Amino acid sequence: MADINETNRCRDAIYSEEVADYIIENTASLSNIDNSQNLICTQEITGKFQMVYIPITQPITTRVITNSYRNLPKLYGLMDTASLEDMGVYRLRRLPYLELYGGGTLVGVIDTGIDYTNPLFLNTDNTSRIAALWDQSVRQGPAPSGLSYGTEYLKEDLNRALASENPLEVVPSTDEDGHGTYISAVIGGNIDEKNDFSGVAPRAEFVVVKLKPAKQYLRDFYKVPNGPIAYQDNDIMLGVEYLRRKAIELGRPIAICIGLGTSSGDHDGDANISNYLNSIANQTGVCICTAAGNEGNTGHHNSGNVDIGEYKDIELKAGEKQTGLTLELWSITPTFFSVAIISPSGEVAERIPARQGTDAEVTFVLEPTTIHVTYALSDTATGNELIFIQFDNLSPGIWKLRVYNDSNIGTRYNMWLPISQFVDQDTFFLEPDPFTTLVETGTTSRVISTAAYDNKGNSIYIASSRGYTLSNQIKPDLAAPGVNIYGPVSRLAFGEKSGSSIAAANATGVAALFLQWGIVENKRPVMNTSEIKSLFISGADRRAREYPNQEWGYGELNAYNAFEGARKSI
Numbered sequence: 318m319a320d321i322n323e324t325n326r327c328r329d330a331i332y333s334e335e336v337a338d339y340i341i342e343n344t345a346s347l348s349n350i351d352n353s354q355n356l357i358c359t360q361e362i363t364g365k366f367q368m369v370y371i372p373i374t375q376p377i378t379t380r381v382i383t384n385s386y387r388n389l390p391k392l393y394g395l396m397d398t399a400s401l402e403d404m405g406v407y408r409l410r411r412l413p414y415l416e417l418y419g420g421g422t423l424v425g426v427i428d429t430g431i432d433y434t435n436p437l438f439l440n441t442d443n444t445s446r447i448a449a450l451w452d453q454s455v456r457q458g459p460a461p462s463g464l465s466y467g468t469e470y471l472k473e474d475l476n477r478a479l480a481s482e483n484p485l486e487v488v489p490s491t492d493e494d495g496h497g498t499y500i501s502a503v504i505g506g507n508i509d510e511k512n513d514f515s516g517v518a519p520r521a522e523f524v525v526v527k528l529k530p531a532k533q534y535l536r537d538f539y540k541v542p543n544g545p546i547a548y549q550d551n552d553i554m555l556g557v558e559y560l561r562r563k564a565i566e567l568g569r570p571i572a573i574c575i576g577l578g579t580s581s582g583d584h585d586g587d588a589n590i591s592n593y594l595n596s597i598a599n600q601t602g603v604c605i606c607t608a609a610g611n612e613g614n615t616g617h618h619n620s621g622n623v624d625i626g627e628y629k630d631i632e633l634k635a636g637e638k639q640t641g642l643t644l645e646l647w648s649i650t651p652t653f654f655s656v657a658i659i660s661p662s663g664e665v666a667e668r669i670p671a672r673q674g675t676d677a678e679v680t681f682v683l684e685p686t687t688i689h690v691t692y693a694l695s696d697t698a699t700g701n702e703l704i705f706i707q708f709d710n711l712s713p714g715i716w717k718l719r720v721y722n723d724s725n726i727g728t729r730y731n732m733w734l735p736i737s738q739f740v741d742q743d744t745f746f747l748e749p750d751p752f753t754t755l756v757e758t759g760t761t762s763r764v765i766s767t768a769a770y771d772n773k774g775n776s777i778y779i780a781s782s783r784g785y786t787l788s789n790q791i792k793p794d795l796a797a798p799g800v801n802i803y804g805p806v807s808r809l810a811f812g813e814k815s816g817s818s819i820a821a822a823n824a825t826g827v828a829a830l831f832l833q834w835g836i837v838e839n840k841r842p843v844m845n846t847s848e849i850k851s852l853f854i855s856g857a858d859r860r861a862r863e864y865p866n867q868e869w870g871y872g873e874l875n876a877y878n879a880f881e882g883a884r885k886s887i
Contacts, residue, residue, distance in 0.1 A: 324465060327357065328456070328466045331360070332529075336370050337373050338368060338369075338532065341367060341388055351371075351381070352372060352374055353371060358370055362593065365592075377389075377537075379705055380691070383676065391549075391550045391590075392549065392550075393549070394738040395816075396611055396756065396818035418830070419505055419521030423448060423560075423569050423570065423572070424574070424825060425571050427528065429496045429528070431497050431527070432491070432805075433490065437509065443479060445476055446507075446522050448471075449470070451556070452467055453467035453527060455468040461563075474487070497527065500574060500819070500822045503516060504516055504823075504826040505520075505521040506519060514805075514811060517823060521829045524559075528552050529548075538707075539739070542739070550590045553590060554589070558593075569602070570602035570603070572825045572826070575606070575607045576816075578756025578759060579735075579736060580617065580757075581645065585788050586790065588758075590757065603846060604831070604832060605764040607765070608759055608766075608816070609782045609820075610756030611782060611816050615736075617754070618733050618746070618751070619748060619749055620753060622728040624722060630720075632748065633745075633746055634714070634743065635708075636742070639711050639743070640710065641707075641710075643705065644707075645733050646704040646718075648727070649787065650700045652724045652728065653671055655668055655692075658717070660681050662683040662714075664682060668721060669690050671704075673692065673693070675692040677689070677690045684712045686709065687708075689705075690704065690705075692704055693705070706718075751783050752783045752867050755783070760786045763850075766792045769781045769798070770796040770869070771800035771801070778799055778815060781796070781868070793869075793870040795853055798820060802815065802819045804819075823874070827879075831844065831883070835848075840883075855879065857872030857878070858873040
C-alpha cells in the first residue's frame with residue numbers, strides 16, 4: 318500500500334499548481350533550488366536527467382535566475398500558424414524495386430494529441446494504426462510503466478473504442494487544437510484518393526504523446542497570457558523518453574517529430590532538453606526531426622556590438638495589450654554587460670551594476686510599470702552571462718534598454734523576446750535582427766533541424782527562423798516544404814497550414830522511409846539520426862545560392878536524391 322500511496326502522492330504533485338517542477342542532472346544540483354529539503358518525489362527521465370517536485374512556499378521570483386535558471390522548465394509553443402512531389406517522395410515510390418511507405422516503422426509525435434477516430438489513422442478493417450497513446454492530461458487511467466502521471470492507451474484500447482458507439486467514452490483522449498492531428502497526418506496519414514491526400518509514410522504506425530498544459534506559476538513567471546497553448550520542456554523530455562522506450566518494447570525503429578519551440582535560453586543548443594536529445598539521437602533506430610521555428614519576421618530578436626566602456630540604446634515597442642513581458646540578454650564569456658532602462662515618458666532607471674546574484678526592482682514615478690532585472694554572470698551550463706528582465710504592468714510605448722559594455726574583451730550581445738504566440742503582435746524591437754532566431758530544440762546539434770520553404774515559389778517561408786546558433790553552429794540543417802501544406806482541419810474536411818512544424822513533419826515522414834529501408838529491410842541495420850541527416854544533406858537540392866546559409870541550411874530536402882546516395886554507398 319505504501320508504494321501505491323507514494324505513486325498517488327507523486328501524481329498529485331505533478332499536476333498540482335502548488336508544487337514547482339525542476340529538471341536536475343544530478344542530486345548535487347538540488348542545492349541550487351530553494352526549499353529542496355522538502356522534496357516530494359522524483360521522476361526519472363534518463364540516468365542523467367530527472368524531475369524533482371518541490372512545494373511552492375512563496376511566489377517564484379526572478380531570484381531563481383541566479384541559482385537555477387537551467388533547472389526551471391521553459392515554456393514551449395506550437396510552431397505553425399503538392400509537397401510530396403517536390404521532396405522527391407513520389408519519385409521514390411515509383412521505383413519498381415521498392416515499396417517505401419514506412420512499413421514496419423513507428424512515427425512518434427509529441428504535440429496536442431491526435432483525433433484517433435480520423436479515417437487517416439485507421440486500417441481498412443477500421444482498426445487503429447496507433448500502437449500507443451500517452452495522454453499526459455488524463456489522470457484517472459494507468460500511467461505508462463516507469464512514469465507517474467497521465468494515462469496510456471494501447472492499440473487494443475483504441476480498437477475497443479473504435480468498435481463502440483461512443484469511442485470517447487472508452488478512450489477519452491481528444492485533440493482540441495488539431496495541431497497534433499495535422500502533424501501526424503502530414504507524416505503518415507493514409508492515402509485518400511478522394512481528397513487527393515497522402516502522408517509521407519502511410520504504412521507506418523504511430524506512437525503519440527498528448528502533452529499536459531503548463532502550470533500556471535510558470536505562465537505567470539514568463540508572463541505568458543491565458544489563451545496561447547504552452548507546454549513545459551520537462552513534459553516534452555518525458556514524452557520523447559516514452560517514445561524511445563515504446564520503440565524498444567515493440568522492437569521497431571522510430572522517427573520522432575517535435576513541432577514545438579521556445580525562445581528561452583541562449584539559442585546555442587545547450588539546454589537540458591538539447592543535451593537529452595543529443596544523448597539519444599545517435600541510438601540505432603532513432604531519428605529526431607525538429608522545427609526551426611517561426612520567429613524570422615516577428616521582430617523579437619535584437620543583436621549588435623557595443624564598444625568596451627560605451628553603451629547603446631535598444632528601442633522596444635510595447636503594444637497596448639502587452640501587460641507583462643520577459644526579455645533575455647545573453648553574451649558569450651568573457652564579455653559582460655549591464656543595463657539601464659528609460660520609460661516611454663523619458664524617466665530613467667539608472668544603470669544597474671553587473672554583479673552575480675543582483676536582483677533589482679525598478680519602479681517609476683510616471684509609469685505604473687515594475688521591472689525586475691536579474692544578473693547571472695556565469696550560467697551554470699555555458700558560463701555565459703544572462704540578464705533576465707521581467708516587466709509587470711507594462712506601459713505601452715517605446716522603451717529604451719541602455720546596454721553598457723563592462724568587459725575588457727568582446728563587444729557582442731543578443732537579446733530575445735518570447736516566441737510570437739506568447740507576445741502581442743504590436744510588441745517588438747524597432748531594429749530587429751532576423752538571424753539567430755532558431756527556437757529550442759531547433760538549435761540541438763545532433764537532431765535534424767528543419768526550416769520551412771514554399772515549394773510552389775521556391776522561396777523561404779517569410780516567418781521561418783534563421784540561423785546560425787549563438788556560437789555559429791550551422792543550423793537549420795535543411796529546409797522542407799512548410800507553406801500552405803494540405804492536411805485535415807477536421808475529421809471530414811481538409812485545408813492548408815504553414816509553419817516550420819509542418820516542415821519538420823515532412824522530414825519526419827521521409828526519415829521513416831529511410832528507417833524502413835535501412836533497418837526493417839536490413840540495408841543499413843545501424844541507421845540513426847546522424848546517418849539520416851548526412852544522407853539528407855548530401856542529397857539536398859542546392860539552387861543558385863551559397864551553401865550552407867542561415868535560411869536554408871544545406872538546401873532543400875530531396876528524398877529521392879538522398880536515397881540514391883544511400884543506395885550507392887552500400
